[in-house]
Amino acid sequence: MKQYDFAIIGGGLGGLIAAQILSKEGKKVIVLEKNKHFGGVMQGFKRQGVVFDTGAHYVGGLNVGENLYQYFKYLDILDQLKIEKLNDNCFDKICFLESGKCYHFAQGYDNFVEVLSRDFPDNHADILEYVNRIREVVAKYPLYSLVIENGIFMSFEYEHLSTSIGQFLDEVTQNEELKLVLAATNLVYAGDKYSTPYYIHALILNSYIGSSYRFLGGASQIAKLLVEKIVESGNEVRNYSKVVKFNFNEQHSIQSVQLENGEEIKADFFISNMHPAASLHMISEDRLRKVYRQRIIKMANTYSIFSSYIVLKPGSFENISHNIYAYNQNDVWNNEIADDQWPRSFMMLTQSEQEGQTHASGITVISPMRYDMVKEWEGTTFKNRPQSYLDFKLEMQERLLKLLEKQWPSLRDKILAIESNTPLTYEHYTHTPQGSLYGIIRSNAEPLHTQIAPKTKIANLTFVGQNIDIHGVLGVTVGAFMAAGLYVNLEQLIQKVKEA
Numbered sequence: 001m002k003q004y005d006f007a008i009i010g011g012g013l014g015g016l017i018a019a020q021i022l023s024k025e026g027k028k029v030i031v032l033e034k035n036k037h038f039g040g041v042m043q044g045f046k047r048q049g050v051v052f053d054t055g056a057h058y059v060g061g062l063n064v065g066e067n068l069y070q071y072f073k074y075l076d077i078l079d080q081l082k083i084e085k086l087n088d089n090c091f092d093k094i095c096f097l098e099s100g101k102c103y104h105f106a107q108g109y110d111n112f113v114e115v116l117s118r119d120f121p122d123n124h125a126d127i128l129e130y131v132n133r134i135r136e137v138v139a140k141y142p143l144y145s146l147v148i149e150n151g152i153f154m155s156f157e158y159e160h161l162s163t164s165i166g167q168f169l170d171e172v173t174q175n176e177e178l179k180l181v182l183a184a185t186n187l188v189y190a191g192d193k194y195s196t197p198y199y200i201h202a203l204i205l206n207s208y209i210g211s212s213y214r215f216l217g218g219a220s221q222i223a224k225l226l227v228e229k230i231v232e233s234g235n236e237v238r239n240y241s242k243v244v245k246f247n248f249n250e251q252h253s254i255q256s257v258q259l260e261n262g263e264e265i266k267a268d269f270f271i272s273n274m275h276p277a278a279s280l281h282m283i284s285e286d287r288l289r290k291v292y293r294q295r296i297i298k299m300a301n302t303y304s305i306f307s308s309y310i311v312l313k314p315g316s317f318e319n320i321s322h323n324i325y326a327y328n329q330n331d332v333w334n335n336e337i338a339d340d341q342w343p344r345s346f347m348m349l350t351q352s353e354q355e356g357q358t359h360a361s362g363i364t365v366i367s368p369m370r371y372d373m374v375k376e377w378e379g380t381t382f383k384n385r386p387q388s389y390l391d392f393k394l395e396m397q398e399r400l401l402k403l404l405e406k407q408w409p410s411l412r413d414k415i416l417a418i419e420s421n422t423p424l425t426y427e428h429y430t431h432t433p434q435g436s437l438y439g440i441i442r443s444n445a446e447p448l449h450t451q452i453a454p455k456t457k458i459a460n461l462t463f464v465g466q467n468i469d470i471h472g473v474l475g476v477t478v479g480a481f482m483a484a485g486l487y488v489n490l491e492q493l494i495q496k497v498k499e500a
């Protein structure tokens with residue numbers, strides 16, 4: 001039986017990046033993905049020729065020399081990526097539909113302060129304080145700046161972890177409207193005002209303020225390119241390869257994984273990109289301390305979404321070079337809403353395939369949705385769900401369209417086709433628990449208990465992916481370098497990234 005240096009379980013972004021790093025560093029690697037397509041939550045699909053994404057709609061850090069730019073350059077995927085920069089003076093537009101007021105987030109820190117200060121002229125100092133506080137946090141996470149000092153890669157400063165976004169914004173400004181605007185993009189991190197630690201807000205907002213890009217033809221191109229590169233270097237990637245069991249040796253290390261079809265794959269080291277709870281379910285109780293196992297298995301996951309994918313009539317709708325976050329009411333912390341009030345908000349973006357395309361090919365709209373809203377159909381299977389579920393989906397789609405019409409009254413005339421997904425669809429396609437968007441919830445009340453280290457209690461098993469690190473393309477990339485850095489010298493690796 002072939003013996004690999006590394007078997008990577010799961011070909012999501014985290015697994016593929018870890019595999020490509022280790023391939024580049026000369027290791028013999030195999031990636032085992034249970035689905036047909038690689039990419040995990042970041043898959044693309046086509047409707048009437050228009051490519052839509054299940055996850056990852058825009059990323060930061062891709063200006064020349066910025067963090068993600070350098071990471072992707074090292075990974076040999078940068079040059080082939082098809083991306084388009086969002087509008088410099090507005091990458092995110094925040095709109096309150098009742099008042100009709102909109103605000104703009106601009107790229108570049110100085111520009112961000114200047115543009116937002118136009119709407120809040122009396123709060124210029126507060127906005128400056130906000131960006132300075134964000135940059136202070138980022139400085140504590142050296143892998144985000146590609147600076148490593150004294151071998152320190154990650155901060156565990158209690159203040160960043162234990163302060164909620166709500167508290168942080170209260171410290172920054174007394175202006176309630178400004179607080180709402182600064183928190184309005186909380187869907188990109190499934191933020192909760194009282195419990196999400198503010199370092200998450202800081203690291204994510206920092207990357208978008210630095211620079212914001214959209215993928216032409218979908219973000220799934222990242223996974224495709226990584227797979228190509230791993231294979232080019234002589235390593236293996238296998239789809240339809242669900243791992244169902246870890247086999248242990250007498251030294252209490254994993255010696256192989258077993259696939260659903262009974263095949264065994266042997267390796268020296270195993271990196272799991274699965275949800276950590278799923279990995280632990282494959283390890284017998286006597287091999288791990290009960291407290292460790294229970295803590296991880298009981299961790300709650302972030303909420304899910306309802307999404308609609310609209311194919312537009314050609315030439316009917318402007319291609320908008322920013323995202324729109326719209327709120328029905330003057331409140332942005334709206335995730336726990338009553339079912340009959342859904343939806344209270346949406347994030348909308350247009351799809352395009354070519355740089356500079358004047359008209360959009362499609363529209364993606366997403367809105368947070370609690371799993372409870374679809375729980376009654378939990379046991380049903382994809383494509384065999386009952387009429388009541390299909391009716392529910394149509395009703396929610398109609399409600400979302402009505403909200404969109406507040407902003408674009410003639411939208412319906414421009415629609416060629418529309419399809420929607422619920423948390424159940426997400427659960428089916430992405431295999432995340434209850435269709436969770438970004439994995440495990442971090443809490444300021446129990447900061448260290450809601451973090452999972454990549455190194456596990458099993459000597460040759462490491463975790464990678466959004467449940468371990470910060471979610472998102474940048475967060476998962478940084479985390480994959482941390483995980484690979486347990487096996488190759490991280491300081492030297494980051495030096496290569498800087499020099500790529």
Ligand SMILES: Cc1cc2nc3c(=O)[nH]c(=O)nc-3n(C[C@H](O)[C@H](O)[C@H](O)COP(=O)(O)OP(=O)(O)OC[C@H]3O[C@@H](n4cnc5c(N)ncnc54)[C@H](O)[C@@H]3O)c2cc1C
Nearest residue numbers: 010012013014034040041055056057058243465466472473
């Ligand atoms: C709707 C949505 C919008 C998003 N928008 C953005 C955005 O705009 N910008 C941004 O940066 N990020 C965004 N993200 C987040 C980003 O896409 C994710 O954080 C990232 O892709 C997660 O990658 P991962 O490797 O951690 O996990 P996953 O993608 O979940 O990968 C895990 C992989 O493991 C596989 N697997 C599981 N069990 C097994 C098994 N037993 N055997 C073999 N394989 C297995 C799964 O099939 C999957 O491929 C978004 C996510 C979603 C869902």
